[in-house]
Amino acid sequence: EVQLVESGGGLVQPGGSLRLSCVASGFTFSTYWVHWVRQAPGKGLVWVSRISSDGSNTKYADSVKGRFTISRDNAKNTLYLQMHSLRADDTAVYYCARPLPETKNNLDVWGQGTTVIVSS
Amino acid sequence: QSVLTQPPSASGTPGQRVTISCSGRNSNIGSHSVRWYQQFPGTAPKLFIYRDSQRPSGVPDRFSGSKSGTSASLAISGLQSEDEADYYCAAWDDSLNGLLFGGGTKLTVL
Numbered sequence: 001e002v003q004l005v006e007s008g009g010g011l012v013q014p015g016g017s018l019r020l021s022c023v024a025s026g027f028t029f030s031t032y033w034v035h036w037v038r039q040a041p042g043k044g045l046v047w048v049s050r051i052s053s054d055g056s057n058t059k060y061a062d063s064v065k066g067r068f069t070i071s072r073d074n075a076k077n078t079l080y081l082q083m084h085s086l087r088a089d090d091t092a093v094y095y096c097a098r099p100l101p102e103t104k105n106n107l108d109v110w111g112q113g114t115t116v117i118v119s120s
Numbered sequence: 121q122s123v124l125t126q127p128p129s130a131s132g133t134p135g136q137r138v139t140i141s142c143s144g145r146n147s148n149i150g151s152h153s154v155r156w157y158q159q160f161p162g163t164a165p166k167l168f169i170y171r172d173s174q175r176p177s178g179v180p181d182r183f184s185g186s187k188s189g190t191s192a193s194l195a196i197s198g199l200q201s202e203d204e205a206d207y208y209c210a211a212w213d214d215s216l217n218g219l220l221f222g223g224g225t226k227l228t229v230l
Contacts, residue, residue, distance in 0.1 A: 035219070037165075045157070045165060045208050047219040061218050095164055100176070105212055105219055106155055108176060110164035 002026035002109050004096050009114030016086050016118070022079040022096030022111055030054075030074035033104045036081050038092035039113075048094070049081065050104070064090075086118045124148065124209055124222035131228040132199045140225045142192045142209030148220055152212040154192040156185055159206045159224075168207075169194060196227075204229045 008020040022034070036048040049060045049070040058070050069082040079096050093115050097107040125143040132138040142154065156169035167176050169185035172192065184195045192211075196203055209222040 037219075037221075044206075044224040045159075045210075045221040047210075047221060050219065059218055062216065100167075100170065103170070105210075106167060106170040107157075107165075107210075108167045108170075110166075113164060 002098075004098060004109055004111035006094065006096055006111040006114035009094065009116045011117045011119065012086055013120050014087060014118055017082070017084045018086065018116060020081040020083070020094055020096075020114055020116070022081075024077045024079070024098070027098070027109075029072075029077040032098050032101075034072065034079050035097045035099075035105075035107060036070060036079075037095045037097055037107070037110075038090075038116075039095070040089070040092040043092075046092075051079070083116070086116075088118050090116060091118045092116060123213065123216075124211065124220050126207075126209060126222040126225045128223065129226045129228065131230055132196075133230045134199055134201060136199045137195065137197045138199055138227065139196075140194045140207050140209075140227070142194070142222050144190050144192070144211060144220075145213075145215075146190060147215040148190075148211040148213040149187065149192055150190040151214060154185065154187050155210045156183075156192075156194045157208045157210065157221075159208065161206075165208065199229055201229045203227060 051070045067085045093113040098109040100106040100108045153171045157165040159165040172187040173185040213220040
């Protein structure tokens with residue numbers, strides 16, 4: 001079964017750091033670009049970041065640029081999102097997502113999400 | 121405020137045809153293909169349309185997508201109660217150099 005499972009969310013104080021993980025199974029992880037998308041409580045979907053299959057190409061939303069770092073370990077079938085200088089408006093459910101085969105942005109497989117709460 | 125503009129709500133009765141619009145710019149819809157996602161509360165989104173009008177396997181053919189210029193639409197024919205959900209459009213944006221989602225449309229089946 002093709003699956004993405006996120007973890008690492010939790011409660012963190014403003015200014016703090018957190019690292020999210022997303023473990024892939026059921027497909028050849030190393031051949032896919034992968035994304036992080038977040039959704040604040042009661043709000044819409046917001047794209048966060050994207051990384052190429054080999055990790056050499058990364059892109060970020062302006063709202064997280066310089067604070068978040070996307071990376072991957074293809075040997076461990078795992079995607080990461082390192083988050084620093086967290087703010088209240090980073091509070092959201094964070095999803096990792098994989099596109100359709102041979103595409104970059106048609107996000108077809110999604111994890112169940114991990115919740116990040118930034119609060120004092 | 122999202123650069124891809126969707127109506128916040130839409131509604132229809134069972135069997136009816138409903139259309140949800142998504143308005144963008146040359147830097148996004150005008151230059152790149154559009155996706156549509158369905159999301160139920162508390163669950164992950166599901167890809168319903170990609171490349172403007174293509175349906176992934178398993179998506180009913182009651183759902184169709186179209187695009188003209190800098191606007192796109194999702195049409196749902198033969199509306200069913202289980203179609204009641206949030207729908208989001210998305211497209212790559214050259215100005216932002218990132219993937220852009222619309223604000224979402226809550227579809228209610230009356």
